[in-house]
């Protein structure tokens with residue numbers, strides 16, 4: 609499996625953000641997108657996930673799962689927001705995502721346990737601390753199977769132990785043939801990674 613973005617050009621409003629940007633991510637690999645605030649990392653991830661339309665260029669998945677008709681169906685996207693309802697319990701939130709995404713993988717309890725939070729399942733999500741909320745958002749990646757993980761600053765708000773646990777989660781995902789595209793300002797504990805540095809000046813490739 610290979611994720612290929614070719615000559616992507618994107619803008620927000622009337623503002624050009626990047627042009628002719630190309631990258632490839634292979635199965636088993638994490639591509640880490642870095643660069644200063646406002647350079648366009650989140651925009652790039654949203655375009656690749658199919659959440660924003662590019663002005664031009666194409667994103668393709670070579671050798672992806674046959675059941676996925678679109679790239680969006682083959683990926684988990686975790687943005688700055690966690691995508692959880694504050695009033696629902698942690699278990700209800702994870703259960704919702706498991707049903708919504710289909711392709712169930714770990715059970716809700718197992719996924720919460722994998723992020724070290726098996727004890728908070730019956731609490732309203734809104735009661736959790738910022739770091740705990742982010743960890744439960746990561747558990748969402750485990751309750752259904754998607755071969756592509758697109759993650760925007762996933763470790764913001766995490767403590768050191770949780771950063772290490774996150775690195776282990778991504779490595780396990782890569783070992784089973786998945787791939788990851790991750791925007792971050794922080795070093796990540798992932799051994800199989802390659803950096804894609806976005807710099808001022810609009811044409812880049814990786």
Ligand SMILES: Nc1ncnc2c1ncn2[C@@H]1O[C@H](COP(=O)(O)OP(=O)(O)OP(=O)(O)O)[C@@H](O)[C@H]1O
Pocket residue numbers: 620621623625643644645646647648649650651652
């Ligand atoms: N909804 C929007 N409408 C208009 N402009 C936007 C919108 N969202 C982002 N932008 C602009 O697009 C540019 C790129 O933003 P983006 O969030 O992709 O950057 P980033 O590299 O992810 O930044 P950061 O490191 O701060 O998260 C910024 O100049 C930002 O102001």
